Amino acid sequence: MNRRLARPLLLITIVLVVPIALLAIRGESFTTQLHEWQTHPPAPRTLAALVVAILAVDIVLPVPSGPISTLAGSHLGVALGTAASSLGMTLGAVIAFAVARRFGAATNENEKGNPFSRDPVGERSPSTAPTAEQAARHHGPWMLVLTRPLPLVAEAAVLIAGSLNMPWRSFLPPIVVSNIVISATYAALGQQAAQHHWLPLAVAASMAIPLAIALHLRRRA
Numbered sequence: 001m002n003r004r005l006a007r008p009l010l011l012i013t014i015v016l017v018v019p020i021a022l023l024a025i026r027g028e029s030f031t032t033q034l035h036e037w038q039t040h041p042p043a044p045r046t047l048a049a050l051v052v053a054i055l056a057v058d059i060v061l062p063v064p065s066g067p068i069s070t071l072a073g074s075h076l077g078v079a080l081g082t083a084a085s086s087l088g089m090t091l092g093a094v095i096a097f098a099v100a101r102r103f104g105a106a107t108n109e110n111e112k113g114n115p116f117s118r119d120p121v122g123e124r125s126p127s128t129a130p131t132a133e134q135a136a137r138h139h140g141p142w143m144l145v146l147t148r149p150l151p152l153v154a155e156a157a158v159l160i161a162g163s164l165n166m167p168w169r170s171f172l173p174p175i176v177v178s179n180i181v182i183s184a185t186y187a188a189l190g191q192q193a194a195q196h197h198w199l200p201l202a203v204a205a206s207m208a209i210p211l212a213i214a215l216h217l218r219r220r221a
Helices: 003-039 044-056 065-110 131-147 153-163 168-195 199-220
Strands: none
Touching: 044 065, 065 153, 065 168, 065 199, 131 153, 131 168, 153 168, 168 199
16 A cells, blocks of 8 residues: 555544444443433523534534534524534534545655655645545545535544645535525524424434434445
8 A cells, every 4th residue: 555645544544443443332321311312402602612622522522413412402592502513613623634644645755756846946736746646636625525414434534635735715605605504503403302392202313313324425426
């Protein structure tokens, strides 16, 4: 395997496998905590802060964003639920992207014959830019948008984009816009479900359907 790809792929594997293992071990405990949160929610400001904090560390914890955002909408309303959820999801994506980008940059610097090496005037030559980075620059934003609703796949897409050194200006707009749309959708679902007394079903669907789609896509990959 190409050494430039080995370390980023190792990082992606660890981030994807650890949450699945933890969820398998603590799945029942997580379900109990989720039910307790639904039954006895904290004050709105505290709940909003918790939503932001939980989703910000979603990349390393087995916390499905769909149910959290749905519950946020049911207790905070669409506006505040969307704001808290989208902020937390964006912070989590930014942290993961920054780590992967730094990790990939370190790999590139240590690689002999680095295709990112600078020419005599200190600029990267367009002719030496690797195809992977060009693909991330031109097609990566659509990859981020299409995978944002999918657990596991969304995290992998962010890590891949960072490892391939996607520019921040190409990364942030699709991430922010996608997170706002997704958060608003889940928040509206949560509010409607709470009003019509089918919140448990909505929470279960917000976790099961995206996960099933993500697992199906991974099997076909």
